[in-house]
Amino acid sequence: MTIDELLKSPESLSNTYRTLLRDVEFELNGTVLSAVCRNHFEAELIKVVAGELIREGIQRERGIVIPEIAVTPSANDLVPLDMEASKFVTGPGARHPECVLNSFLVDETNAVAFSATVDLVDPDMNREQKTRFLYMYGNEGCGKTHLLYAAVNGLAESGKRLAIFNGPQFAQYLLEAASLTGVAREMHSMQLHEADGLAVDDIGPIAGNGKQKVQQEFASVLDDLGQEGKYGIFTGRYSPTDWHWKLGPDLSNRLMKGQPAEIEDPKGLMREMLAEMVFGTANLRPGQDIISFVADARITSIRTLLTLCYQLVAQAYGGREVTVQLARSLLRKLGVKKGATDEDVVTNALQAMGMGIQLSEMQGPKINRELKKMRNGAITRLVEDKKLPQSLVAGAFDISTQAVSKIVKGDKKHS
Secondary structure (H helix, E strand, C coil): CCHHHHCCCCCCCCHHHHHHCCCCEEEEECCEEEEECCCHHHHHHHHHHHHHHHHHHHHHHHCCCCCCEEEECCCCCCCCCCHHHHCCEECCCCCCCCCCHHHCCCCCCCHHHHHHHHHHHCCCCCCCCCCCEEEEECCCCCCHHHHHHHHHHHHHHCCCCEEEEEHHHHHHHHHHHHCCCHHHHHHHCHHHHHCCEEEEECCHHHCCCCCHHHHHHHHHHHHHHHHCCCEEEEEECCCCCCCCCCCCHHHHHHHHHCEEEECCCCCHHHHHHHHHHHHHHCCCCCCHHHHHHHHHCCCCCHHHHHHHHHHHHHHHHCCCCCCHHHHHHHHHHCCCCCCCCHHHHHHHHHHHCCCCCCHHHHCCCCCCHHHHHHHHHHHHHHHHCCCCCHHHHHHHHCCCHHHHHHHHHHHHHHC
16 A cells, blocks of 8 residues: 555655655555555665654554564665675564675774674675674664674575564563473473574663672573574674673673674765765755765764654655755754754864854854854864864854855955
8 A cells, every 4th residue: 555545644644755655655554554666665664763653643544553663675776685695684573684794884993893794694704604603782873783683684594594683672582581491391391492593682771780690590591592503693882791791700701702792883975975965865955964964963863863854855745955054953943952062172273263252142043133143153174273164163153155156255355
């Protein structure tokens, strides 16, 4: 069915999103909703922005709670997990056939984890594979889940059977295992015994004080996997030995014996590449000030960054001009208080120049003539003398980059 057939009320989803998703094929079967997309842009738009709105609309119109949307892109540049290989993926965890290695952007922040994932899925036949365990850690939204599922899908393509759990599901599995003995315990463990490996996305629910029982069970599972030469792929926020995690030494030591790989927060180059990828896929060409804003922004989550970019695309398709002010407003709604490091940098520069006025008094386009004169002089000095980027100065003063450029040119003209 189409998006209009799925959600009939105009209040459930805006016309902008309906237009962007008009070619997506939806299928609703009980509480399971699937979406077959023509391309990666539609798939990501559903995953990071529109999906929650669609699920809320279905609950409002049909009274059905949809846990998640199974999104399948059919873009030429992706090779999603085929149906034959998908039968090798078991367990209660979510399925993400769209997560593949060739759709993952690599830079210095994630190169180690990416390389370790490639080695796990397609080891160099000329050297011995040191371990079949991979533990990736980093802040939320940095790409851990993508790489975990890329590893799962890559192994499934080669005929390996993987059991997938999310953190709460696996914690429950371990609690049940700890309460069983004899034949009942063996039956409970059958799913893992029959699999070639285990994947757990976010071991957070297993960490912490008072979790010794599940941690001991987890350590036992790792021992079994290691002895049988099976795969173990795990994600979490912290390193196994980080005190925040409060993992027992038995468990942390076993995870460290595998291949722990940190994924750092995205840096400017990664943020710029992701923004250009989203805008390019959507055939949207915003000004360089938008790209610079995203690259400079204090966004520590790739998920948040993608959400911002797809929301900007949706606004553009809805006929709204994409500006730095719009991007900053959307970013604040996403919980990022400052769009960039601009305010801190400019505040320090103003103090160094001996300006006796607060930056907050000169922000925005609607200030009085006297303040505007002071602001314009400060802007010119920041750009010309302090060599600060115009996009950064614009972000600090809450005006457009074009306005900064005009101010600097105007001051030059009258000097």
